Structure formats: structure tokens, C-alpha cells
Amino acid sequence: MRALCRAVRRESPPSVLIALFCLPFLFTPFLFAQESPYIVTYDHYLEEPGSLEVEYFSTFGTQRGGNDFDAFWTEFEYGATAWWTTELYLDGQTTFSDSTIFTGFRIENRLRLLNREHIVNPVLYIEYENTSGADKIVKEVEGHDVESDYTPPNGVLRREHDHELEMKLLLSSTFKGWNVAVNPIFTKNLLPSEPWEFAYAIGASRPLALKASPNYCNLCRENFIAGVEMYGGLGDAQSAGLHDTSHYLASLVAWNLPSDWTLRLSSGLGLNDNSHRLLLRWGLSREFSGFGEVVRHLFGGRP
Amino acid sequence: MKPIFAIVVSAAVFGIAVVGSAKVRQSPNSDYAALAEAPKPAKEKKNPFAGDPEAVAAGGKLFEQHCSECHGPKAGGTRRGVSLLREEVQQATPGALFWILTNGVVRRGMPVWSKLPEQERWQIVTFLESLKSPALSSESVALPAAKLSTGNRRQ
Numbered sequence: 313m314r315a316l317c318r319a320v321r322r323e324s325p326p327s328v329l330i331a332l333f334c335l336p337f338l339f340t341p342f343l344f345a346q347e348s349p350y351i352v353t354y355d356h357y358l359e360e361p362g363s364l365e366v367e368y369f370s371t372f373g374t375q376r377g378g379n380d381f382d383a384f385w386t387e388f389e390y391g392a393t394a395w396w397t398t399e400l401y402l403d404g405q406t407t408f409s410d411s412t413i414f415t416g417f418r419i420e421n422r423l424r425l426l427n428r429e430h431i432v433n434p435v436l437y438i439e440y441e442n443t444s445g446a447d448k449i450v451k452e453v454e455g456h457d458v459e460s461d462y463t464p465p466n467g468v469l470r471r472e473h474d475h476e477l478e479m480k481l482l483l484s485s486t487f488k489g490w491n492v493a494v495n496p497i498f499t500k501n502l503l504p505s506e507p508w509e510f511a512y513a514i515g516a517s518r519p520l521a522l523k524a525s526p527n528y529c530n531l532c533r534e535n536f537i538a539g540v541e542m543y544g545g546l547g548d549a550q551s552a553g554l555h556d557t558s559h560y561l562a563s564l565v566a567w568n569l570p571s572d573w574t575l576r577l578s579s580g581l582g583l584n585d586n587s588h589r590l591l592l593r594w595g596l597s598r599e600f601s602g603f604g605e606v607v608r609h610l611f612g613g614r615p
Numbered sequence: 616m617k618p619i620f621a622i623v624v625s626a627a628v629f630g631i632a633v634v635g636s637a638k639v640r641q642s643p644n645s646d647y648a649a650l651a652e653a654p655k656p657a658k659e660k661k662n663p664f665a666g667d668p669e670a671v672a673a674g675g676k677l678f679e680q681h682c683s684e685c686h687g688p689k690a691g692g693t694r695r696g697v698s699l700l701r702e703e704v705q706q707a708t709p710g711a712l713f714w715i716l717t718n719g720v721v722r723r724g725m726p727v728w729s730k731l732p733e734q735e736r737w738q739i740v741t742f743l744e745s746l747k748s749p750a751l752s753s754e755s756v757a758l759p760a761a762k763l764s765t766g767n768r769r770q
Binding site: 355429 | 669672673674675676677680681684695717718719720721722723724725726727729730731732733734735738
């Protein structure tokens, strides 16, 4: 990111806006991340206060009756306080033999409800999403979402616009190195005629080693966290249940590098005929510590 | 909702979060007070790595990776985090330090660190304890945290 920002700064004046955005990255130190491997499920850990995590994710999905696709999104996750994390997503996708399009944005907020650690730790998740029907990141499978929804070409799908409010209760517990997270999901399309939709995501993960080695190393077992997650729809308020829903099971691994990068890999399988057969995901992220402080200084804030 | 309106609202929320998270530090003494809130059974927990030089070194590495940003590279504190060289910390029991690491002081800006496995949290505690014990200090094991000083720098 720093190299990219330096390159942009050397470019012509039209890059000023991008350069302005990049400026804080030039002054922020990196922070070693201890990221979980989850891609769909959330645990109860929030971003460290003042840190910005920039993440890029890609999902390759198979599509019966249509063209396979690669959907991608970028996340900017900022720790406003130790109990509040806010996040901006920008989504896009390429459908092979069709087109590449921007499909919308989401903004989410996660609020930690309790001050201390408990056996189960609740976090409230509230998201507003403004996406087109061509959004294929399949990060949340809600209501009666099924594979055939994604079959039409992008030109048709993008005509549909979704303004949705999504709420999740993130319940998460960590014990003896294991993390188990359960996320009930409730989504409401803001059109009054649309019913509430329901979904779930469940995950479990554990570092490969529970004790740190004294030396810096890339391939130490402590740097790897493996896990599994399962997610799918649960129908809607008019017809709740498992009929006409899709479900996925995915194996996960996160590699937290001492050089501050985190690489995540996920191999997901559709569990029924309504699901995509395969969802292969990867993601790369980097955390910028003290980002908020640098931004405040740039705008003349008090040191 | 029109997209441009939604974008403006979203950007505003994100901006408010960044700029509004500016924190005027209150008295650091009240940060230290959180140590006293550890329940008795937690305070009495024994450090399984007590006296282990390898744990000191590993804890020093973990401290540098996860803690030094706020508490300073020499644990002497920064504007964002209190000094860990003060007697309030150095005289706290290992169990109390472990409890604070696990639970954080969320309302005062310190996140919970239970995402680090229990052993790693104890390794950090071992490292913090080494700062008051020259015989066990990281300097004696010449490992990543060797650059840490053990002076009692007050804020």
C-alpha cells in the first residue's frame, strides 16, 4: 500500500484525491495482526482502536446454467474505540464471458455490548447495504437466496437495486485456544413490501500452536489459524425454514505473517442443490496502526 | 434512498468514527485502577511460565507485535496507553496482569486480548514481570525484546 501510494504521489494532478486518501498510510506504522480465518462468520473481536485494516477478498464461484464468476470486495475496517468498529465495503464482480461491474457498497458497525470477557460474548452488528442484484460476493446467504438467482447476465441483474438493513448478533466464545462463533442474521430490504429474511453463520477456529516461539518466523505454527465455517439461509418471515435455501461448508486457514500481512484461504462446498457447487475464496489484508491519529494530525487535530 | 445520499451518509459515519475517536486521555491513575478490579481467584492464578527465559523472549516478541504501539516500544507508555513500568503494574500479581490482558479495559480504550491463546498471554505476563527482574530480563536472553529498557519512566 505504501509503495502504491508513493507511486500515486508521483503521478499527475488528477490523482490528487487518491493521493489524499493515501497520505495517512505513509505515516502509519504497521501492526502485526492476529486475524481469524473467518470470511463470512464474525467472532467478537473488534479492530484495535485507531487502527485501519485494509482488506481485499476474492470469491470464485461456479454457476450451473450460467457463467462462473469472480466476485471481489475491498474492506476498510476502522477501530473507532475498543467497543466500536466501523467498516466500509466496496463490491464488484467479473462474470466470465460477460462483464466486470461495480456492484455497490456496504457500511457496517459492530458494537461490543459487554465490557469484559464472558463465556459467550455478544456483539451487535448493523449494516446498511446499497447493492445491485448483480452482487455476487455471497458473503451473506439470506432468506431464499439460491444459485439460480445469479444465472441471468449482468445487464439484467444490475437493474435490480437492493437497499437493505442487516442485523446480526455475533455470539462468540474462546476457550483453550478454540474460538466458536454463531451469528444469527436478520435482513430487511427497505422496501415495505419485502419481508424480513433470516440466515445463519457458524464457525470454529484454532491456532495451530498455542505458544509463541521466541523468534520471528514466517512458517511457525503459531502464525496459522485453521477453521471451518458453515452458513446459509433460513427463509423469510412469510416462509421460514430450510426449503428453497442454500447452504455452504468451508474450510479456512489464515496465515498471519510477521511482515504484517494476513492471507486467508477458504474452500467452500455447496451443501444442497440450491447452492453453488464451489466457492473458492482468498483474501489479503494489512493493518495500519495509529491511522486515526495521523488523520487527525493532518486535519490539525490536537496532538 | 438515493445512492448519493447513502454514500454521503456512509462517508459521514466513517469520517465521524475516525475523527471523533480522538480521545483526550483522562488521569492515567484511573487506568491503573482497573488492575484492582480483578477478582481474587484471578489475581491468585499462578504464571505457568514463571522464571522461564524462553517465555520472556517470546513474550517480548508478542509485546512488540501487539502492545508496543500503545504502551511504547520500551513499555514506558504513550499518549494512547499507560506506562507498564509504573509500580502499579510491576507490583500487580501475574494473575491480575493476565486478567487485564484477557478482559481489556474496553471503555478506556484497551481492547480485550483473549484472541491470543492463553499461553501467549502468560508469555506476555512473564515478559512484563521480567522488566522488574534484571536476572530474567530480556537483555539476559538477548532476544527480540532486548532493546527494552527497564528504567522506571513516569508519565
